[in-house]
Amino acid sequence: KVGDDGSRGAFIVLEGLDRSGKTSQCSKLLSYLEGLGHPTELWRFPDRSTSIGQMISAYLSNQSQLDDHTIHLLYSANRWEKSSLMETKLKSGTTLIVDRYSYSGVAFSSAKGLDFEWCKAPEIGLLAPDLVLYLDITPEKAAERGGYGGERYEKLEFQKKVAESYQALRDPSWKIIDGCQSMEEVQKLLQEIVLDHVIACKKGRALSHLW
Numbered sequence: 167k168v169g170d171d172g173s174r175g176a177f178i179v180l181e182g183l184d185r186s187g188k189t190s191q192c193s194k195l196l197s198y199l200e201g202l203g204h205p206t207e208l209w210r211f212p213d214r215s216t217s218i219g220q221m222i223s224a225y226l227s228n229q230s231q232l233d234d235h236t237i238h239l240l241y242s243a244n245r246w247e248k249s250s251l252m253e254t255k256l257k258s259g260t261t262l263i264v265d266r267y268s269y270s271g272v273a274f275s276s277a278k279g280l281d282f283e284w285c286k287a288p289e290i291g292l293l294a295p296d297l298v299l300y301l302d303i304t305p306e307k308a309a310e311r312g313g314y315g316g317e318r319y320e321k322l323e324f325q326k327k328v329a330e331s332y333q334a335l336r337d338p339s340w341k342i343i344d345g346c347q348s349m350e351e352v353q354k355l356l357q358e359i360v361l362d363h364v365i366a367c368k369k370g371r372a373l374s375h376l377w
């Protein structure tokens with residue numbers, strides 16, 4: 167089996183606006199890597215299975231109200247509570263495909279008007295991904311796809327602000343994928359980039375920390 171030789175797994179994050187296609191692409195990547203024999207798991211944030219995750223979920227579905235700072239720190243705490251397990255998995259050779267991470271945390275909260283640097287601070291020291299894939303789609307296109315469920319952030323005006331925040335967060339290492347292409351085209355591009363990174367990590371690239 168591929169992961170049994172002491173090499174580590176890759177930490178791959180997909181980011182993008184709501185309805186950008188991340189979630190479908192993540193599951194396809196999982197099947198692809200598993201098909202090649204690479205131990206892989208699909209993770210997502212918020213992880214709604216924990217008690218912090220349940221507070222986030224209640225907030226998102228408008229069943230509870232929380233101050234913007236408070237919910238921001240809960241999203242961050244939700245990543246921190248998973249970070250040691252994440253590190254263990256990566257070090258034992260499992261590749262993690264992660265649907266949203268700290269970048270969503272900063273993009274969504276700063277879109278509400280919170281200070282950008284303040285938003286970044288609680289993420290300091292979390293594991294940094296080996297690769298950030300950004301599915302690029304305009305807020306208008308995303309809205310046209312329909313399927314905004316009634317969750318709190320799924321509104322065009324707000325998604326426009328989130329897109330601007332993502333723009334401010336982007337760094338040159340991000341891979342920007344045109345999310346308006348067909349699902350198959352997007353997947354083909356993602357597969358090539360992801361496989362390169364999985365192989366680079368197996369060869370011993372070091373894990374690092376945010377930011």
Ligand code: TMP
Binds near residue numbers: 184
């Ligand atoms: P989901 O639709 O991917 O489950 O995410 C739920 C919403 O939570 C989505 O609109 C993005 C938002 N979000 C934040 O505001 N901060 C965060 O840290 C994360 C991970 C997600």
